[in-house]
Amino acid sequence: MNVYLREELHYRTDLNYYLFGPVRPWNNQNDHTGENLRKAIAENPFLHLMIQSGYYDGACDYFNAKYSLWQLDPSGKLKDRLSWEGYRSGHMMYLRKPDLEAATESLRKFIKASLPKPGNRLSTRNGESVNRRLIFHKNLFSAGPIGPAVFLSV
Structure with missing residues (x-):
């Protein structure tokens, strides 16, 4: 990027352009986000997950998103x-x-x-009905980002 700024755009500065901010080193100690999500999806038949990612995302690349999905469901039982x-x-x-x-x-x-089919009500283990909600979560996995947009419907 610095070469592009200087040579192509003829922009001169003493400041460096950093593609990634100073966020290292990550502290992933006790980070069980992926396993917690896998358990939640396995235990809750109403939980759905969609990940949206850009092919040219340098921060949260699409392959990590796909890899994380494979790790969530290696058997393929939850693929629907x-x-x-x-x-x-x-x-x-x-x-x-x-x-x-x-x-x-x-x-x-x-x-x-x-969304559940008409007549299907979501309920908790004690029988109380549950409101459905859509959760937007950005960079759900800190150990391996799975994409810029993660949507959970529960």
């Missing part, structure tokens, strides 16, 4: 509730209009598909 969508953009998928439109439509379909 896990989904991944990739887009021809980077970390901020909404900046490329076709990806914004596609991601929005994918999210609409995800929400619609994850």
Whole structure:
């Protein structure tokens, strides 16, 4: 990036452009986020997960997102509730209009598909009914980011 700024754009500065901020070293001690999510999906048949990521995301690459999904469900038993969508953009998928439109439509379909059928009520273990909610979580896994957008429907 620094070469591009100086040589292509002819922008001169003494400051360096850092692609990644000074966030290292990560402290992953006692980080069980991935395993906690895997258990939650396995135990709750109403929990659905969709991950959206850009192919050109340098911070949360799409392959880590797919790899994390494989690790959540190596047997394939939960595959009908896990989904991944990739887009021809980077970390901020909404900046490329076709990806914004596609991601929005994918999210609409995800929400619609994850809603219970009429007459099916969600309930807790003691029988109380539960309100459904959509959870947006950015960079759910600190040990290996799975993408810029993670949606859980419960």
